[in-house]
Amino acid sequence: MPIFELGYRSWTGTLRPPAARVWAITKTGIALAFRSKILKRIVFMAWMPLLYFAPLFFGIGYVTDPTRDLEKRGFLVGIAQAFLGETISARLVTDPESVRPVAWSMAYHLYYSGFQAFFTMLVAAIVGPPLISQDVRTKAFLLYFSKPITRVEYLLGKSGTLFFYLFMITLFPGLVLYGISIALSPNLVAFTQTAPMIGKIVASSMIIAVPTTFVVLCFSSLTSDGRYALMGWFSLCLIGETTYHLFWRLLKIREPWVPLFSLRETMRIGIERVLNVQGQISVLGVGKDLQRQLESYSSTCPPELAFGYLAGLFLVGLIVLWHRISAPVRI
Amino acid sequence: MDALVSARNLTKLYGLVIGVNDVTLDIPKGVHGLLGPNGAGKSTLMKLITGQLVPTEGELQVLGERPWNNPSLFRRIGFCPEQDAFYSFLSALEFVTVLARMSGLSWSQAQGRAASALERVGATEFMNRKIATYSKGMRQRTKLAQALVHDPELLILDEPLSGLDPVGRREMTDLLNALAKEGKGILVSSHVLHEVQVVTKEFLLIYAGRVLASGNVHEIRALMNRHPHRITLRSPDGRHLAQQLVRDLPIAGIELDEEKGSFSVLTRDPAGFYDGLGRIVLESGLRVTEMVSEDDNLDAVFRYLVARD
Numbered sequence: 001m002p003i004f005e006l007g008y009r010s011w012t013g014t015l016r017p018p019a020a021r022v023w024a025i026t027k028t029g030i031a032l033a034f035r036s037k038i039l040k041r042i043v044f045m046a047w048m049p050l051l052y053f054a055p056l057f058f059g060i061g062y063v064t065d066p067t068r069d070l071e072k073r074g075f076l077v078g079i080a081q082a083f084l085g086e087t088i089s090a091r092l093v094t095d096p097e098s099v100r101p102v103a104w105s106m107a108y109h110l111y112y113s114g115f116q117a118f119f120t121m122l123v124a125a126i127v128g129p130p131l132i133s134q135d136v137r138t139k140a141f142l143l144y145f146s147k148p149i150t151r152v153e154y155l156l157g158k159s160g161t162l163f164f165y166l167f168m169i170t171l172f173p174g175l176v177l178y179g180i181s182i183a184l185s186p187n188l189v190a191f192t193q194t195a196p197m198i199g200k201i202v203a204s205s206m207i208i209a210v211p212t213t214f215v216v217l218c219f220s221s222l223t224s225d226g227r228y229a230l231m232g233w234f235s236l237c238l239i240g241e242t243t244y245h246l247f248w249r250l251l252k253i254r255e256p257w258v259p260l261f262s263l264r265e266t267m268r269i270g271i272e273r274v275l276n277v278q279g280q281i282s283v284l285g286v287g288k289d290l291q292r293q294l295e296s297y298s299s300t301c302p303p304e305l306a307f308g309y310l311a312g313l314f315l316v317g318l319i320v321l322w323h324r325i326s327a328p329v330r331i
Numbered sequence: 332m333d334a335l336v337s338a339r340n341l342t343k344l345y346g347l348v349i350g351v352n353d354v355t356l357d358i359p360k361g362v363h364g365l366l367g368p369n370g371a372g373k374s375t376l377m378k379l380i381t382g383q384l385v386p387t388e389g390e391l392q393v394l395g396e397r398p399w400n401n402p403s404l405f406r407r408i409g410f411c412p413e414q415d416a417f418y419s420f421l422s423a424l425e426f427v428t429v430l431a432r433m434s435g436l437s438w439s440q441a442q443g444r445a446a447s448a449l450e451r452v453g454a455t456e457f458m459n460r461k462i463a464t465y466s467k468g469m470r471q472r473t474k475l476a477q478a479l480v481h482d483p484e485l486l487i488l489d490e491p492l493s494g495l496d497p498v499g500r501r502e503m504t505d506l507l508n509a510l511a512k513e514g515k516g517i518l519v520s521s522h523v524l525h526e527v528q529v530v531t532k533e534f535l536l537i538y539a540g541r542v543l544a545s546g547n548v549h550e551i552r553a554l555m556n557r558h559p560h561r562i563t564l565r566s567p568d569g570r571h572l573a574q575q576l577v578r579d580l581p582i583a584g585i586e587l588d589e590e591k592g593s594f595s596v597l598t599r600d601p602a603g604f605y606d607g608l609g610r611i612v613l614e615s616g617l618r619v620t621e622m623v624s625e626d627d628n629l630d631a632v633f634r635y636l637v638a639r640d
Binding site for chain 1: 378381382383400402403404405406408409410412414415416417418419420421429430432433434435436437440477478481487
């Protein structure tokens with residue numbers, strides 16, 4: 001009877017490329033974060049707006065279908081008037097397909113800057129704070145950096161975790177919504193008219209996810225206790241939002257820098273610029289209700305300033321992160 | 332390149348505090364102990380070797396390569412830190428698997444290798460439990476398993492025997508001996524000489540950030556034996572016992588402490604002293620209620636070595 005040696009054997013396999021190690025860090029972070037029941041519920045809730053927006057896009061597709069008799073579009077036109085305003089709705093009679101892009105842009109603007117920005121704050125607050133602070137507290141970085149990973153790979157891996165969850169509630173549902181909308185559209189014209197929207201969905205998601213990720217990770221790297229990072233993130237969001245409303249609504253100060261207090265409003269200005277809602281509304285006419293529509297989207301803060309501010313947040317976050325990660329023992 | 336570690340004027344400063352001070356050394360292949368009291372600079376030296384810290388001055392090469400900012404080197408090194416660097420909400424199997432993936436193993440291989448490494452360190456029984464529930468010994472085994480998982484050439488083990496019970500210590504030293512026989516380079520730090528002398532006879536003595544001495548255990552023992560060992564005894568018959576010890580045993584000096592009711596004996600032949608003490612106590616009926624040998628800890632050895640001139 002042959003007797004085989006059991007137990008430990010030397011390993012002679014081939015090591016995977018660096019990208020696999022980045023994914024190992026990201027996947028571990030994703031799996032660890034997903035153990036949180038609260039996170040699961042919030043991610044689930046973040047998909048709920050689709051229940052509102054999918055029928056809305058179906059309605060937009062329906063009322064902008066030129067092959068349908070306007071009389072038969074009946075009550076949906078009424079809903080369209082409530083959402084789009086009278087002037088734009090009037091276009092449904094003369095040139096229904098021209099309304100589609102602006103209606104989609106308005107709907108996506110509401111979706112991203114209204115609903116998903118709120119969920120982003122919550123998801124970032126749950127996933128982000130422990131990502132690096134936990135490694136500092138448990139000294140896991142000693143083991144991370146004793147493995148063949150670079151600081152860049154570590155940073156990519158950690159940010160990948162937060163990107164994954166933020167895209168789970170911004171990019172993925174946005175694309176799903178787009179797919180549903182195309183599927184429910186009456187003809188292929190809808191696709192040719194709205195194809196650039198895919199790029200705008202990606203850009204809008206990036207506007208939300210990139211600064212959020214790096215700011216939250218920056219807070220996380222500054223402490224060994226995730227609760228302080230959480231407090232830092234909420235302080236930035238809530239105090240900033242409160243200050244913005246104090247200046248904007250109560251004190252009526254409308255200087256260009258005032259919206260920058262609010263991260264949400266700054267992102268909204270950026271998303272509005274990407275979706276070009278104002279530009280598309282403007283080409284439809286100059287009715288009074290259109291003026292009101294335009295005012296609701298406009299801001300005293302130019303988009304360039306908003307983008308600059310968001311880029312600044314990203315850079316500051318990146319520099320601080322890099323400094324902290326480059327000297328882990330010093331943390 | 333035959334040396335595991337080669338340093339030239341290696342210095343690490345933490346602000347104004349010196350962690351490692353102008354160290355020049357060559358550690359050849361094999362198993363080596365890094366001995367020093369707490370705060371001597373062992374962990375700093377190990378962190379420099381594993382690329383966790385950048386040298387302030389000097390040159391350092393590990394397996395012929397510079398460790399700082401050189402992740403590819405760490406495919407060849409396994410590091411077991413002194414601290415518990417865990418995600419305690421994971422099981423040992425999950426934790427070691429994650430680190431195996433970070434070492435570059437594929438998804439499919441990582442778990443098998445992790446289980447194999449954990450089996451090797453005797454952790455199979457508890458590897459599916461959360462690390463938070465582990466004893467110190469279980470945690471040490473888990474840390475060692477993650478250092479072994481990618482089959483490195485060189486193992487850097489920072490106080491791997493710390494906190495282990497005698498059985499765990501024996502099992503761990505058996506494992507280290509087995510790894511050494513396989514030809515792995517091992518650098519193991521400790522502040523207790525007898526802990527690591529069962530693993531290796533070759534030592535570097537670190538003190539105040541400097542390499543104080545190097546050589547094998549016999550040389551270190553001989554160096555120690557040039558200086559009298561201090562043994563403190565407490566006895567209700569202290570004066571009588573002291574008189575007999577001075578008369579019958581190889582003693583270099585004796586100090587009485589009336590307040591504590593104890594006395595300290597200085598001897599250059601501790602083995603002879605212990606033999607004789609047992610005989611005297613049995614024959615005379617004098618009682619010894621407490622006996623402490625200060626020289627059993629490495630601090631005393633270092634005090635001797637630092638003050639030898």
